[in-house]
């Protein structure tokens with residue numbers, strides 16, 4: 001049976017949309033008047049991704065989610081955009097996304113799609129540490145669990161304002177890329193949670209700077225992270241600076257990109273002086289190095 005003209009048109013439209021997806025880095029796929037684009041072209045486990053929406057009326061409210069995690073949109077380039085975190089322990093495959101456009105007087109419009117998340121292989125890292133830093137006594141164990149809970153609660157708190165702008169700078173000078181994101185750690189023969197930041201080797205006392213504008217959300221001295229600073233960049237984005245020798249900011253301070261916030265040290269569970277730098281988006285633990293690759297012009 002020969003396909004009718006409608007079938008041919010549909011096939012041509014499908015081919016055109018497939019061709020566009022493979023050629024362009026940030027294609028905007030059309031859903032009625034609303035267009036949706038993703039960056040980078042291939043999103044991997046642990047990446048921060050960028051979702052851009054055009055064609056939503058200015059007066060409309062926009063809600064969205066990826067894999068059930070809510071997204072925080074902000075006005076961008078005449079449309080809306082959101083940072084999207086793909087947690088380090090996400091399984092590769094497709095993740096459903098969903099948008100709801102709500103305009104007063106109209107029924108809400110729902111748009112759905114799927115984002116392919118590519119796999120990324122992480123190394124296994126074997127470390128030997130003093131027994132007292134690994135086999136905790138019950139009191140230390142309780143302390144470490146309560147500190148981890150406090151941090152998780154903080155990362156789930158979404159400030160409604162975007163503080164960050166433009167590109168993200170590195171937290172320490174030099175040219176070495178931070179290493180170790182996603183490593184499955186085996187410490188003294190015991191498998192542990194994946195390493196969810198990157199480590200910068202640097203001499204004790206090396207200045208550490210804020211990677212973008214934000215508000216200091218926490219300065220503390222915790223068992224594993226040691227002296228730490230957490231910066232809230234707004235809309236669910238947090239950056240973390242661990243093992244500091246000292247912190248030179250306090251809770252609530254407004255900081256700017258490149259502003260010193262402390263110095264590299266070896267406090268907490270550290271085998272030597274280094275900066276552990278991490279980032280969370282919507283409570284997803286992402287590779288903070290992918291923030292440096294974002295090209296956001298506003």
Ligand SMILES: [Zn+2]
Nearest residue numbers: 197198199276
């Ligand atoms: Zn680390």
